Amino acid sequence: MRKETAMSRQEATSRASAYVDDGRFARDMAARIAVRSESPREDSAADHLQYLQGQIQPMLSEMGFACRLLDNPDLPRLPALFAERAEDPGLPTVLVYGHGDVLWGMEGEWADGLSPWEATVVGDRLYGRGAVDNKGQHTINLEALRIVIETRGRLGFNAKILIEMGEECGSPGLGGIAEAHSDLLAADVLIASDGPRVSTRTPTVFLGARGSHGFTLRCDLREGGHHSGNWGGILPNAGIRLAQAISVITDAKGKIAVPEWRPDEIPANVLAALRGIALEFGPDDPQTDDDWGEPGLTGATQLLGWCNFEVTSFVCGNPQAPVNAIPGQARATCQLRYIAEIDHTRIVTALREHLDRHGFADVEIVEGSRHFFHATRTDPDNAWVRLAVASITQTMGAPPALSPNFGGALPNEVFAETLGLPTIWIPHSHPACAQHAPNEHMMLDVAREGTQMMAGLFWDIGDGRLGAG
Numbered sequence: 186m187r188k189e190t191a192m193s194r195q196e197a198t199s200r201a202s203a204y205v206d207d208g209r210f211a212r213d214m215a216a217r218i219a220v221r222s223e224s225p226r227e228d229s230a231a232d233h234l235q236y237l238q239g240q241i242q243p244m245l246s247e248m249g250f251a252c253r254l255l256d257n258p259d260l261p262r263l264p265a266l267f268a269e270r271a272e273d274p275g276l277p278t279v280l281v282y283g284h285g286d287v288l289w290g291m292e293g294e295w296a297d298g299l300s301p302w303e304a305t306v307v308g309d310r311l312y313g314r315g316a317v318d319n320k321g322q323h324t325i326n327l328e329a330l331r332i333v334i335e336t337r338g339r340l341g342f343n344a345k346i347l348i349e350m351g352e353e354c355g356s357p358g359l360g361g362i363a364e365a366h367s368d369l370l371a372a373d374v375l376i377a378s379d380g381p382r383v384s385t386r387t388p389t390v391f392l393g394a395r396g397s398h399g400f401t402l403r404c405d406l407r408e409g410g411h412h413s414g415n416w417g418g419i420l421p422n423a424g425i426r427l428a429q430a431i432s433v434i435t436d437a438k439g440k441i442a443v444p445e446w447r448p449d450e451i452p453a454n455v456l457a458a459l460r461g462i463a464l465e466f467g468p469d470d471p472q473t474d475d476d477w478g479e480p481g482l483t484g485a486t487q488l489l490g491w492c493n494f495e496v497t498s499f500v501c502g503n504p505q506a507p508v509n510a511i512p513g514q515a516r517a518t519c520q521l522r523y524i525a526e527i528d529h530t531r532i533v534t535a536l537r538e539h540l541d542r543h544g545f546a547d548v549e550i551v552e553g554s555r556h557f558f559h560a561t562r563t564d565p566d567n568a569w570v571r572l573a574v575a576s577i578t579q580t581m582g583a584p585p586a587l588s589p590n591f592g593g594a595l596p597n598e599v600f601a602e603t604l605g606l607p608t609i610w611i612p613h614s615h616p617a618c619a620q621h622a623p624n625e626h627m628m629l630d631v632a633r634e635g636t637q638m639m640a641g642l643f644w645d646i647g648d649g650r651l652g653a654g
Contacts, residue, residue, distance in 0.1 A: 194644045197336040198580055201636035204328055210632055211311055213328075215304040216240060217285075217320045218313035224286035224354045230262035233350040236285040237266040241327070241348055248331050250346065255366060259358035263351035267369060270344045278343040279646060280372035280606065281330070283323025283379075284352035287315040294623040301625070310626040317614035321627045322378040322635075323348065325613050329639030333647060341647020345372055355557065356596040363603040374569045375600040375608045376642070378635070380593060383485070383586045384465030385615040385628065388638060390573050391588035393608055394595040395489070395522050396560030398532050401551040402427060402517040410502060410510030420511050424501030427515040430545040434536070435494055439478045443494075445535035448526035451490045454565045455589040459486045462586050467617045489592050492523040524590065525562040558594040561601040561608065565589055569607045572651050573642060577611070580641035581634065585611075611638060 204210055220236045223229055242252045250268035257263045263286070290301035291314075299305055301314035315321065333340055347370065351357050363370055382389040404427040411420055435441050451459070462485035466473070475483045479491050501515035502508070521532060533550055540548055563570060565587060578584045591610065600606045613635030619625045 193336055194641065194648070197332050197640045197644050198637045200332045200336060201329060201640040202633055204332070204636055205629055205633040210324070210328070210629075210636070211304060211306055213324055214311060214313065214316065214321060217324065218304045218315050219302055220285075221290065221302055222286050222315070222350065223289055224263060224351050225289065227262075229286075233263060233286065237264065237348060237350065241266055241285065242268070244327060244331070245346060248334055250344070255362050257351065257358035258361040258365065260351060260354070263349070263354070263358065265347060265349040265359070265362055267366070268346040269369075270340065272339055272341070272343055274343075276342045277374070277646065277651060278345060278372040279643075280345045280347065280370060280375045280600070280604075281323075281326055282347050282349075282375060282377040282600065283326065284319045284349050284356075285315075285323075286350040286353050287318065287320070288353045288621050290314050291623050296624050299624065301623075306629070309629045311629060311632070312624060312626045314625055316625050316627040317381075317618045318620040318625065319352065319379050321632065322613045325632060325635045326376075326378055326639050329636055329643055332636075332640045333643045337644070337647065339647070340643065341649070342643075345370065352596060356599070359596050359599050360603055363599045367604060370604055372604070372606060375604075375606045376573075376611070377608070378611050378613050378639075379595055380591050380610070380612045381614040381616045381618060381620075382612050382631070383462050383588060383616075385617070385631065387463075387465075388577055388581055388585040388634060389588055389612055390570070390577065390585050391591045391610045391612070392565065392567075392570060393525065393562035393589070393601060393610075394558060394560065394591040394593065394597045395492075395524055396527070396529055397520060397522055397557035397594040398529065399518070399520045399553045399557055400533065401553070402430065402519055403549045403551055404430070404515045404547060405513070405549065406547065407513035410508065410512050413509045413511050416511055423512050423515040426545070427499075427501070427517055427548060430540055430543075430548040431496060431517060431519075433539070433543045433545070438476055439493065440480060441492055441494055443535055443539045445531050446492050446494070446521060446523065446527060448492070448524060451486070451524075451526075455490060455562070456486065458565050458587045458589050459490045462489070462588055464488065465616050485588070489588060489590055490524065492521060492527060495520045495522070522592070522594075523560050525560040527560060529559050558596060559598040559602065560590070561597045562590045563601070563607045563609070567607050568651060569609055572645065573609050573611065576642040576645040576650070577638050579645075580638050611635070611642070
């Protein structure tokens with residue numbers, strides 16, 4: 186790298202630090218957190234437009250981006266903003282994604298009089314709804330783009346921005362937007378930020394997300410309950426039938442028994458990356474059990490590299506007022522979290538076949554009205570991944586944790602499958618950030634590091650350091 190280029194890169198990362206240290210990040214966040222963009226709220230349309238057109242579009246227009254709103258084909262009150270800065274058709278194109286919607290503010294539940302709609306700095310923490318999920322994270326990435334433009338005079342690549350307003354509702358319409366505007370959104374890579382780092386002090390890169398498929402198991406034997414003294418022993422109990430059906434899905438320690446829900450193996454490069462990750466747990470977190478789940482897998486390898494089946498609710502009879510009656514009906518709300526090696530089109534079919542083999546034809550599988558996200562993962566050996574890891578290593582002086590996929594769910598399938606892009610996620614949050622809960626916050630030193638890393642990465646992309654593959 187030329188000496189003047191290296192000096193300019195250092196100038197860009199120094200400007201990134203100053204953006205957080207001199208209070209500009211907190212000021213930007215104050216205006217954005219004040220917009221009550223709760224996507225589950227039915228009357229939120231005006232707030233979403235205010236966020237996109239009042240907060241994000243002016244900044245991007247000033248940076249030389251051409252902006253336009255994209256209609257949501259599934260839920261019109263949740264539009265998206267698209268912006269493009271085209272510098273040279275011969276240069277690579279980076280698509281940057283974020284979401285400006287948030288979950289419920291939960292006013293009155295925050296500590297020490299904090300308001301979800303007022304950005305408040307307490308020590309090294311900035312509180313407010315959306316501080317990390319996701320207003321703070323995409324604010325950092327957009328500012329990093331601005332810093333590179335101001336320092337270099339150009340990006341050195343083409344950039345496209347997509348900010349949606351429905352992620353907290355499962356991103357309804359995002360797939361339709363991508364299908365309808367595939368040419369508009371065409372790029373060489375997705376670079377985005379969401380979710381937490383693997384630990385507070387460990388910069389992280391993750392390459393996709395586990396999938397999530399929810400469904401209900403239902404055993405309907407008859408209407409109502411029948412007296413257990415008069416009918417017990419001759420009338421099947423729906424609760425027992427359903428409990429026994431669930432018992433053949435996993436063993437007593439949570440090991441999955443449905444063959445098609447178990448990958449043949451974890452790819453070698455994925456396994457190597459997972460073994461290098463040390464998970465962070467706080468003093469208020471529950472105690473984990475190394476004997477739970479797949480035998481031989483623990484920590485990140487179990488959490489991120491395998492599948493888990495969960496029962497999130499189970500109801501039979503009337504739990505609030507139980508009586509001496511044999512229930513005729515039982516329900517269990519269930520979920521499979523799964524990795525990219527699992528065929529998502531066979532999840533329910535495989536379970537149906539498994540239950541039938543074990544004699545539970547009387548247990549029905551009812552899919553939810555909302556299909557959750559597919560499992561996706563970019564190859565850890567992809568050239569864009571190597572560039573991101575090398576760039577962050579240069580900026581931070583140590584390599585980031587490379588997580589092949591996020592443990593939760595994200596709309597990554599829209600980018601990985603519909604648009605066919607390698608996907609790079611660089612989170613600017615930490616495990617105890619309280620996203621979706623009262624007291625959501627971003628740590629300012631993590632924000633500082635995030636802005637430095639993104640300015641460095643965007644600088645390196647524009648510097649032509651990619652040996653694309």
